[in-house]
Amino acid sequence: MHNFKKLKIWNERMELVSESYKITRSFPKFETYGLMSQMNRCAVSIPSNISEGTSKSTNKHFRSYLEHSLGSAFEWETQLNVAFNESYISEEKFNELEDKIKQIQKMISSFKSGLNGS
Template identity: 75%
Template sequence: MHNFKKLKIWTESMKLVSDSYKLTKTFPEFEKFGLVSQMNRCAVSIPSNIAEGSSKSTDKHFSKYLEDSLGSAFEWETQLIIAFNENYLSEKSFNELEQKIKSIQKMISSFQYGLNKS
């Protein structure tokens, strides 16, 4: 078992959750039940799946949760691109957040690869 609170993939994902909430607070009101809800649910899903997977008794089971977490990370990235295309955030903010999500995706993939090798 892994202590999820000590995993860098979890701590970085938790920071992304805060970033997502801060960002979506600036979106138009009509997006409240659309993109705002979707982005925040995806962001929350990333560290949540890491935490849930860490409780599993085998690395194989943990890896499945990491796969789900990675899927949510790619989904969030897509929603970020949509938000940028709709002019809901600046190019500077977009670039910063895109770098963060890509970094998280790489970390999750690397961690998963390490689990699968053992």
């Protein structure tokens, strides 16, 4: 078992959650239960799956939760693209967040690969 609060992959995901909430506040009101909600739930899912995975008794089970976290990261990236395509965020913010989510995806993949099969 791991202490999720000490994991860099968890802490950086929590920063993404804050960033997601920050940018979605400026989305149009009609997106409250659409893209805004979906992006924020997805962002929360990334560190949530990491923390839940740390409670599992084997690395095999932990890897499964990391896989879910990675899936949420890719889903959030897609939603970021939708937000940009709909002109909800600037190109500068899009590029910044796209770089951040790609880094997150690499970190999760790398961490997952580093866990042995026990």
